[in-house]
Amino acid sequence: MHIEFEFSGGYGGLFAAKPLGYRVETDELPDEVRDKLLALIRDSGVLELKPAQATGGPGPQRDVFTYSLTIGEGAAAKSFAFDDASAPPAVRPLLSRLRELAVEQRMRP
């Protein structure tokens, strides 16, 4: 499964000028990492979300991380915009894991 992810913001304004990205084909990941990620995607219910159930524009939340997420292949791919406060609770563990993977990738020498 193809995943494109980006995040930025928070209290620190991290990656404010250029969001930190992470792109991956899940098939190319080590088995354990892939299985956990696919389980998080399944448990998040993100593939069943309608766009309106994702973040609905600006709210009163301040210093949240903001995310863009595209999952799937070609024309069937789905894209979402989320932030920490308004993301559906079930999606938050997935966003957290993708954030970790993005940071790990950046830290790799």
Add this chain to the structure above:
Amino acid sequence: MTFHKCNCHYIPPHVLGNMAKKGDPAVRQAARTSAQQAKLSREKRGVQAPKVPEMLTGIAMATAPAPVTAAREVYDCQNKWELRVKLARGEGDPEFGDDDVDTVYGYAETVRGYFAELGRNSIDNAGMNLRLNVHVGENYMNAFWDGDEMAFGDGDGQIFTSFAQSLDVMAHEMAHGVTQFTANLDYYSQSGALNEHFSDVFGTAITQYKLNQTVDDADWLIGNEIMGPTLYGEALRSMKAPGTAYDNPLLGKDPQPAHMKDYYNGPNDNRGVHINSGIMNRAFYLAATDQIGTQKAAKIWYHALQNLWPTADFDDAVEIIVESARTLVGDGVVPEGTTQTVRLAFKEVGLPS
């Protein structure tokens, strides 16, 4: 004001914004309050599910409201991705025995007391309770204000330590609440950068107050207390020298400008709310260090915050902050010459533009 909770008539936000800007003081105040309520109500609609069932709200509105006391409520979120999981320590409760719960409880008293000294009764100036959530999420490297309450993550222990262990962080987040209930600056472009700026001002002023620091003792850094071993010695922002807080392979280079000539015009970060705040932050630093001192400067900024409006830009803020300085000189709160010091500080960062 309870009756305004249901906002049935709609006035376009830009009209309210202009009314707030141009009208006489009474109209300005009324329009601003209305604009804030309309905005809040708009924001709440559909974005967040109500935390209290509608029927209960109806009952509460019909009877006398419960007394509010600016009481602290510290919640242990047990590393779940939810808020208010378990009330760990309420106002007056003994120590809970968790370092983050008890630290946040103590810091909240400092921040509440600081705003009380400025004449403010809690975040909304009506005694609302202070809801503080710790251990939010797993290894969550962030803190935020959600429109009603504060959330603090544990950090991952490597890049960031616990966000609950920094008075600077808490004061910054609580100040977002104060801004919401005063100028309610739109979180976009220059008004958004002002929103961030006011939070950094109170984060810094309250930290310096607590540590009894002079402008020379203070480090004028933001976020240095929460850096873990990977980034130790770095910070997230510098009010003294925006653009110099960090430069490392993980975060890249601090993008904050220190002058209008380096203004960030890109689309990211809600058009630079955490970026262009550096320009205003530097002006505050210059004003505070040029004879006024941080605490008197913070009084001027707080006065201005109550007279700004959601769509205010940098030039509007300069005008209102200078106006506030004049008012406080007249009241004998700050010394003669302060108006000129503030004006000069803004001139040095290229404002008004």
